[in-house]
Structures are given as C-alpha cells and as structure tokens.
Amino acid sequence: MSYRKRLLLLAGVDSLLVFIAFVFSYMQLQPLIGTASYEDFFLILCILLVCYHIFAFCFHLYQNSLEYASVKELKAIFQAVTLSILAAGTIQQIAGWNFYGRSLLGTWMAMILFIGGLRFSWRLYLEYCLKPKLDMKKVLVVGAGQAGTLVARQLLNNPDLRLKPAVFIDDDPGKYKLHILGVPVAGTTADIVRAVEEHQIDQIVIAIPSLKKNEMNRIYAECSKTKIKTQILPKIEDVMLGKVSVNQFRDVGVEDLLGREPVQLDISGISETLSAKTVxxxxxxxxxxxxxxxxxxKFSPLKIVLLGHGENSIYQIDMELRSQYGDKIEIVPVIGDIQDRDRMLEVMEEHGPNVVYHAAAHKHVPLMEYNPREAVKNNxxxxxNVAEAADMFGVGTFVLVSSDKAVNPTNVMGATKRIAEMVIQRMAEESRTKFVAVRFGNVLGSRGSVIPLFKKQIKAGGPVTVTHPDMTRYFMTIPEASRLVIQAGSLAKGGEVFVLDMGEPVKIVDLAKNLIELSGFSLEEIGLKYTGIRPGEKMFEELLNENEVNDVPVYPKILVGKSSLSNYDMVSYLMNNLHSLNESELKKYVISMVNNKAKQLSAVGK
Known part of the structure; x- marks a missing residue:
C-alpha cells in the first residue's frame, strides 16, 4: 500500500474511532451533563477531530508501522489524545460551552482505549495469525539484565532468525520465577544443565557484557556440560559502532576464557604521545x-610509517589502514630490512618520527635454535641499527617489543631478546631519546603461536599435539599486547622494562582441550598427543627474574623491572665478533652470557 493510501486509511479509521469514543462517552454521561443541541454536538466533535489529527501528525502516529507497535507508540497516542482533548476543552471554555467537561474526560479515556487497542490488536494479528509458523530453536539466555532483555527482544522481533528465547538464567535471586517479556527466569547459573534438559534448549547465549574472566570460565564450564552450542553477545563497542547487530552472536573464543581482566588504557596520556605526531x-x-x-x-597521528621486510604483509596493512584513515592520516609504506643500517638511517632521516615501536624480530623458538646467527643478526x-638511527635523528620515544622468554632464557630466541633489551637500556643511558622495552607472554592467534596450529590440527581431524602435560604459559590477546606497547610508550622515562601482570599461567593442555570443545568436538573425537619438549623450550615462563622484581606497579597491572647492565661488555663483544663464531659456540655463548655464566671472552670462538 502506498504512503498516501495508508495515511488516508489510518486517518479515516482514527476519525471513526474518535467519533465512536465521543458518542459513547456522551451517551454514558448524558444524565449528568444534560442534552446538547445537534449543532453544539457536531461542532465540538469537529473541533476534537481537527485537534486530534493535528497532534497525530505531530507525533507521527500515521508514519509508525503497526507491525512493530510498542510502548513508544502507546506513549505517542497518549500525548496526541491528551493534547487534543485539552485543546478542544480550551476552545470550548473560550466559546462558553460549559457542559462538555465530563464528556471530554470520558472521551479521553475511550480514545486511548480504542485507538491504542486497535493498533496493538493489529500487531498481534500480524504476529500470530498471518506470519508463517517457523521451526524455531529454543534459546537459553544467560543473564536477565539489560543486555539479556535486549537479546530476548531482538529475537522475539526477528523470527527470521529462527531463534526463540525460551528461558532466562540469572544469579540474582530476586529474579527467580519472574517472567521478562513473557520468558521465565528458571534459576541460577548452577541450574543451566537442569534448565537445558527441562526446556529442551537447542542453543545457549551468554548475555552479560560486564562478566569477569573467572566468572566467564565458571559459566562456560557449566554450559559445556550440556554439549550444545554456546555463543556470546558481541562486544558492546562493536554494537555501538554499528559493526554488528546485538543478535549477531559470536562463538565463545579462547580469549574469553583467559583468567585475567584486560588492562584499561590511559587515553589522555596516549593521546598526548601520539596525536598529531609522526609514528x-x-x-x-x-x-x-x-x-x-x-x-x-585510533589516536589520530599526523603520519604513520609502516616499515617491514615482506612486501605482501606491508601491502595488506597499508590497504587496510588507507580504507579507514586514508583521508585523515598520512600513511607511508616502507620496504626495508632492519639489518640494513644505511636503510634505517635513510628512513629515519626522511620521516623524522616522534615515536618508534620496534616490533620486527625473529620469534620462533625452535627455528632460532637451528639458526642462532640469524637470530642475533635480526634481533x-x-x-x-634502528635504535642508533632513532638516537641520531632525535626520536622522542623508542619502544622495543620484547618477550617473557628473555627472562633466564634457555633458548636462542629468548637470549637475543634479552640482549636487545640490554642494547636499548645502554642507549637510554647515553641518549636523549627515551628507550624502553615491553615484555609480555604468548600472544593468542599470532603467527607461530599454538592457536593456529591447534585449529589446523582440529580441522584435519586431530590429534592435537602438546609437548608436555605440565607445560604452562602466560597468554594475552593481540589487541591487548599491542595496547600494552602503546601504553608503555606514554609512561616511558627511559631505560625501563615494562611487564604486564598477566595473572595466572595457563596449561597448554587445558588450552588445547578448551579449543577442541569450542570447535564443537569432544576430546575423544580429536584426541591429544604428547610429543615431548622441543629444543630450547622451558616448562614454564617467567616475566621477571628474582633480581628484577619491583612489586609497585607504575600503572594498574603494569610493572617495571629493574634489569642490570653489568655485563654489557660481552654484548659489545658479541656484536663486533659475530661472524667469527661458529653456530654451535654462538648458541651456547648468547644463552650463557645473559645468564651471567660466560666467564672468558677469549674462550669463545676457539
């Protein structure tokens, strides 16, 4: 139906309802107000009709879709009817008609009942009589707060999703046995298994945005007992930015089960460091x-220089950033190898950055055990090379991305990262540039991490390979690791080694089991296989050794280590004599050096 026809139809129906309401009220109250002349009766009715239509247009009663009539429409009807009655009554008083006061009050009540009732009756008719009956999946919503209610409302209003909220679960005892939007609250999170069985639930949605990590682990553990699909509400910031809808649930990810709350950023401090700067x-x-x-x-730098050795990866991040920020930020892709000192000097002189984040490194532990010389050359x-170029051209802040493997290292990769820390700490003593390092643990989903490997193995049908049942690691997400690096740059004074308080370490085997379950399989279907510890691996990682510990955080969940530079002469010797050492001796030397076990420089290379 066209807009014009729909408007005329609604206006005609509303006119009939106003007429019926007025006549009904007049007839009911006639013994009290007396008999009116036909002229007065129809005159006040016409005035009321005109007033109502004016306010109906003002409150968009003819533009709203009756299929989605809600409390908002009821409020608009209440306002339009009330104002039209007041306007008609005011005109009546000015004209001297004083016997219609009670009649208009009764008309007000009848109009709200008739006009509102028609709209909601039509919505119910469309919803329950005309719409085809779909095969709906029953959904259990964990959380009966605002987010859970929003999820239930969205599912009820979007039957095409074929998901029907059947029951709420909430730990608030005051909500038990209540009905929200017609959906019962069936118990607490301890009752999830029972509720799934009693209500024959097909899917679970966790809808508590404020859920802490340990609580998420507890709730997901209960959900996993049911062996049915469990999803989670999208991130609120993504919903607010319009990236996703509230009903676009996502699967629970391993990062949701990390036993640590994300670090909150000091937005003002970071903005001061990065806004309108060259990075x-x-x-x-x-x-x-x-x-x-x-x-x-996100902090609106003036220019960002993307330096990398691989042209394809630089092309991809360049295109991604240009699509979002190309008209706001100058984006410069630069192909260059950090081992090329002249190229680093050239790039630093040309662009003159205010801040440098040094994330280029070889990081794969077993590979670097076989290639120690390349690890030293790159890391x-x-x-x-990059640090000296930064010093030479007056960079304000230089942040080195380091690793927890730099603490008491047993492998070449960790040893070279510790030596890199020592290099920038020495630079901090001699330069006006603020040189700092940031240590964090394993990054979920990064290249070379266990998660992509586990996913590939699960996709292939298993088994998932784990080196040792007691192997533990600290974990964090890629965004969190990156935010820590940026936060450290804003806190830098020079020479610090920043460390994230990463909570409790996670067993690799538990991570593997969670990922198998999250992928929709059982441990028996995929299987686990222990392969033994690889060359250079430690059973557990540390973020600070006993000589570096500083218990006072400089920022919530961010600590500063007190690393020593007592053996920096060995670092200088290593860099100056790298090519005179064979691979085996080089590997032993870099590890023993950072652990203060290398005694004689002259013994190296023999």
Missing amino acids: MVTGAGGSIGSEICRQVC VLGTR
Whole structure:
C-alpha cells in the first residue's frame, strides 16, 4: 500500500474511532451533563477531530508501522489524545460551552482505549495469525539484565532468525520465577544443565557484557556440560559502532576464557604521545606490528610509517589502514630490512618520527635454535641499527617489543631478546631519546603461536599435539599486547622494562582441550598427543627474574623491572665478533652470557 493510501486509511479509521469514543462517552454521561443541541454536538466533535489529527501528525502516529507497535507508540497516542482533548476543552471554555467537561474526560479515556487497542490488536494479528509458523530453536539466555532483555527482544522481533528465547538464567535471586517479556527466569547459573534438559534448549547465549574472566570460565564450564552450542553477545563497542547487530552472536573464543581482566588504557596520556605526531612501526606487517598500527591510528597521528621486510604483509596493512584513515592520516609504506643500517638511517632521516615501536624480530623458538646467527643478526644487530638511527635523528620515544622468554632464557630466541633489551637500556643511558622495552607472554592467534596450529590440527581431524602435560604459559590477546606497547610508550622515562601482570599461567593442555570443545568436538573425537619438549623450550615462563622484581606497579597491572647492565661488555663483544663464531659456540655463548655464566671472552670462538 502506498504512503498516501495508508495515511488516508489510518486517518479515516482514527476519525471513526474518535467519533465512536465521543458518542459513547456522551451517551454514558448524558444524565449528568444534560442534552446538547445537534449543532453544539457536531461542532465540538469537529473541533476534537481537527485537534486530534493535528497532534497525530505531530507525533507521527500515521508514519509508525503497526507491525512493530510498542510502548513508544502507546506513549505517542497518549500525548496526541491528551493534547487534543485539552485543546478542544480550551476552545470550548473560550466559546462558553460549559457542559462538555465530563464528556471530554470520558472521551479521553475511550480514545486511548480504542485507538491504542486497535493498533496493538493489529500487531498481534500480524504476529500470530498471518506470519508463517517457523521451526524455531529454543534459546537459553544467560543473564536477565539489560543486555539479556535486549537479546530476548531482538529475537522475539526477528523470527527470521529462527531463534526463540525460551528461558532466562540469572544469579540474582530476586529474579527467580519472574517472567521478562513473557520468558521465565528458571534459576541460577548452577541450574543451566537442569534448565537445558527441562526446556529442551537447542542453543545457549551468554548475555552479560560486564562478566569477569573467572566468572566467564565458571559459566562456560557449566554450559559445556550440556554439549550444545554456546555463543556470546558481541562486544558492546562493536554494537555501538554499528559493526554488528546485538543478535549477531559470536562463538565463545579462547580469549574469553583467559583468567585475567584486560588492562584499561590511559587515553589522555596516549593521546598526548601520539596525536598529531609522526609514528614509525617496524615489523608493521606482523601480527603484533599490524595491530599496533591499528591501535595507533585510533589516536589520530599526523603520519604513520609502516616499515617491514615482506612486501605482501606491508601491502595488506597499508590497504587496510588507507580504507579507514586514508583521508585523515598520512600513511607511508616502507620496504626495508632492519639489518640494513644505511636503510634505517635513510628512513629515519626522511620521516623524522616522534615515536618508534620496534616490533620486527625473529620469534620462533625452535627455528632460532637451528639458526642462532640469524637470530642475533635480526634481533640484536637489527635492534641496534634502528635504535642508533632513532638516537641520531632525535626520536622522542623508542619502544622495543620484547618477550617473557628473555627472562633466564634457555633458548636462542629468548637470549637475543634479552640482549636487545640490554642494547636499548645502554642507549637510554647515553641518549636523549627515551628507550624502553615491553615484555609480555604468548600472544593468542599470532603467527607461530599454538592457536593456529591447534585449529589446523582440529580441522584435519586431530590429534592435537602438546609437548608436555605440565607445560604452562602466560597468554594475552593481540589487541591487548599491542595496547600494552602503546601504553608503555606514554609512561616511558627511559631505560625501563615494562611487564604486564598477566595473572595466572595457563596449561597448554587445558588450552588445547578448551579449543577442541569450542570447535564443537569432544576430546575423544580429536584426541591429544604428547610429543615431548622441543629444543630450547622451558616448562614454564617467567616475566621477571628474582633480581628484577619491583612489586609497585607504575600503572594498574603494569610493572617495571629493574634489569642490570653489568655485563654489557660481552654484548659489545658479541656484536663486533659475530661472524667469527661458529653456530654451535654462538648458541651456547648468547644463552650463557645473559645468564651471567660466560666467564672468558677469549674462550669463545676457539
């Protein structure tokens, strides 16, 4: 139906309802108000009709879809009817008609009843009589608060999703046995298994945005006992930004089950460091580097320089950032190897960055055990090249992305990252540039991490391989790791090693089991296989050794280590004599050096 025909139809129906309401009220109250002349009767009726239609247009009663009539429409009807009655009554008083006061009050009540009743009756007719009956899946909504209610409302209003809220679960005892939007609250989270069985639930949606990580673990553990699909509400910020709808549930991810709350950023401090500044990111095409670029661009820098060795990865992050910020930020992709000192000097001189985030590194532990010289060349000499270029051209802040493997290292990768820390700490003593390092644990989903490997193995039907049942690691997400790097840059004074309080370490085998379940399989279907500890691996990682511990955080959940530079002469010797050492001796030397066990420089290389 066209808009014009629909408007005329609604206006005609409302006119009939106003007439019926007025006549009904007059007839009921006639013994009290007396008999009116036909002329007065129809005159006040016409005035009331005109007033009503004016206010009906003002409150969009003819523009609203009756299919979605709700409390908002009822409020608009109440306002339009009330104002039209008041206007008609005012005109009556001015004209001297004083016997219609009670009649108009009765008309007001009848109009709200008739006009509102018609609209809601039509909605019920459309919803329950005309719409086809769909095969709906029953949904259990965990959380009967605002978010849970919003989810239930969205599902009720969108039958095409074929999801029907059947029951709420909430830990608030005051809500038990209540009905919200017609959906009962069947108990607490301890009753999830019972509720699923009693109500024959097909799917679970966790709708508590404020849920802490340990609570999420507890609730998900209960949901996993049911063996049915469990999903979670999208991130509220994504809903607010319009990236997703509230009913676009996502699967529970491993990152949702980490036993630690994300670090909150000091937005003002970071903005002061980055806004309207030139920022350079090395390793910009990598997992951490590319996410640093995304996070940096949120703070409106003047220019961002994307430095990387691989042209394809730099191309991808360049195109991604241009699509979002190309008209606001100058984005410069630069292909260069950090081992090329002249190229680093050239890039630093040309762009003159205010802040440098150094994320370029070799990080794969077993591979670096086989290639120790390349690890030193990239992680140590490359870091020195970028750091000295930053010092030479007056960079304000230089942030090195380091690793928990730099603490008491048993492998080449960890040892070279510790040596890289020592390089920038020495630079901090001699330079006006603020040099700092940031340590964090394993990053979920980054290249070379266990998650992509586990997913690939699960997709292939298993088994999932774990090195040892007692192997533990600290974990964090890529965005959180990147935010920590940026936060450290804003806190830098020079020479610090920042460390995130990462909570309790996680057993790799538990991570594997969670990922199997989250993928919709059982442990028996996929299987686990223990392969033994790989070369250079530790059973557990540390974030600070006993000589570095500083218990006072400089920022919530961010600590500063007190690392020593007592053996920096060995670092200088290593960098100056790298090519005179064979691979085996180099591997032993870098590990023993950072653990203060290398005694004689002259013994190396023999």
